[in-house]
Amino acid sequence: MAPLIPHVLSGTVSSDVECRFTESGIAVCRFRVTATPSQWDAAAQAWRDGPPIPYVCTAWRDLARNATESLTIGVTVLVNGRIIKTRDNSIYVSVDDLGVSLRQRIAYTEASLPSPAAAAPVAPPPTAQPAASSTSPAATRHPGNPPAWWDEQRSSGWANTGTPAAADGSPLHVGR
Secondary structure (H helix, E strand, O other), X not given: OOOOEEEEEEEEEOOOOEEEEOOOOOEEEEEXXXXXXXXXEOOOOEXXXXXXXXXXXXXXXXXXXXXXXXXXXXXXXXEEXXXXXXXXXXXXXXXXXXXXXXXXXXXXOOOOOOOXXXXXXXXXXXXXXXXXXXXXXXXXXXXXXXXXXXXXXXXXXXXXXXXXXXXXXXXXXXXX
8 A cells, every 4th residue: 555645735615514424423524625826927927826726635533523613615724634545636635634724814712712892892991071160271272282281290390301391391401
């Protein structure tokens, strides 16, 4: 018997996943993957899609159950397996490991599923505004003017630039 050839492929699931069970209760699934390799066209100086390569993939046990629950037509997958035969212009692969390609989508594991609260809109927390009297500087502020904390910083001796300021607002020069 010829040795089994390990193979890794990237392609798009092109059929529904069919899951069946053996007489002893072992799950086995079969699905098709189409890989379209890119080839460099020297004359056109561009990459072109080569002829599609059809694969028939077979997975067993837990991998078969997980593939049946996870895969749909159009999903790009990475398949690690062994080529077992070629027939009818298709390559048959016994799948050892299988993953969803993250090139075009986000995948979540059961442990990393976002909670339903993750879909809730994010709103800033409400801020309590003190009642302003008509004579306070905050009451006369307009949208483009500095905020109220600006005056507090200036009166404490520090301007917004981080430069120390005297009580009258003039900059202090600190020597070495």
